[in-house]
Amino acid sequence: MSDMRLIVAGAGGRMGRVLVRTIAQAKGAVLTGALEAPTSPLLGQDSGVLAGLPANGVALSADLWELAKNADGVIDFTVPAATIANVAIAAQRRLVHVIGTTGLSESDQAVIRSVTAQATVVQSGNMSLGVNLLAALVKRVAKSLDEDFDIEVLEMHHKMKIDAPSGTALMLGQAAADGRGVELGQRAVRSRDGYTGERRNGDIGFATLRGGTVVGDHTVIFAGADERIELSHKAGDRALFANGAVKAALWARDKKPGFYTMMDVLGLSDF
Structure with missing residues (x-):
């Protein structure tokens, strides 16, 4: 061909x-x-x-x-x-x-x-092999853990990036929602400011950092009582x-x- x-x-x-x-x-x-x-x-x-x-x-x-x-x-x-x-x-x-x-x-x-x-x-929100493997793992872990484990997606990119959360962060959040069998749009929390009250069970939170020349860092945190699981990917190029x-x-x-x-x-x- x-x-x-x-x-x-x-x-x-x-x-x-x-x-x-x-x-x-x-x-x-x-x-x-x-x-x-x-x-x-x-x-x-x-x-x-x-x-x-x-x-x-x-x-x-x-x-x-x-x-x-x-x-x-x-x-x-x-x-x-x-x-x-x-x-x-x-x-x-x-x-x-x-x-x-x-x-x-x-x-x-x-x-x-x-x-x-x-x-x-x-x-795709991200074309890398590693990130897509990460998304598959996030879905599997979210399916395995109940809502006693809170899910937070943390991402950091260079200061020139114009959208937030990143497409990759949203892709990872969607993977978590799919694993839980919920609609991301109904459970996503994209920002927190001021007096927010307690975190609701089952929410999927997003946190965004911008600075320097960071190509893309993403971490999905599953936070339970007295233990925390973190799945991460860092892009260098x-x-x-x-x-x-x-x-x-x-x-x-x-x-x-x-x-x-x-x-x-x-x-x-x-x-």
Whole structure:
């Protein structure tokens, strides 16, 4: 089979540049397009040079419809508005759409789900192998422990991150809720300030830290009487997310239209 032709959305950003470097080294994949916002001052620049590589002849463009004519998939770590704008085009062009964008609303998620009858979408709050293994473990532990164990999700990211809690934190919270058999939206506590009263049994709490250049630290705490279980993952380089995203794109290439997650890619959906 020929190499999978991939477009990187947000190719001028931090994650986009890492993806360009990752695809350049990946077996079975080749960069065929580099997408940026229409207002970006980087439009027209060579994506390889921006990523610290030799020139690759793939210039940054704002026209996904045109880029998609010669592509098999798009990897999208951008912002919600850009991702939702890309969803319809990717579906119409029958591109595999790998979505790592965080901060998506419920209505955004509904838009993404609406195209999966005709499009192949792989979405995850985190594309790393380790984090998805962590989520599987969190689900299993939450299922094993009753509400005598309080669940708290702690995350820290670099000071430039614009959404909170992180997509990974929410993914871990969802794993805990799935293990408990409850709706996360009804049990999540995303902030505490002032006189809050006692913690309610069964709540799933979130705490957010921002500072420095932290790529991503996540810990899920199960706190019981006189004992505490902590499951953690610490990311040291964005390349691990890029590697996972490329793996997801290659995995999805021959899959039927539908909605998939990294749990499917890694064979962890039934863990």
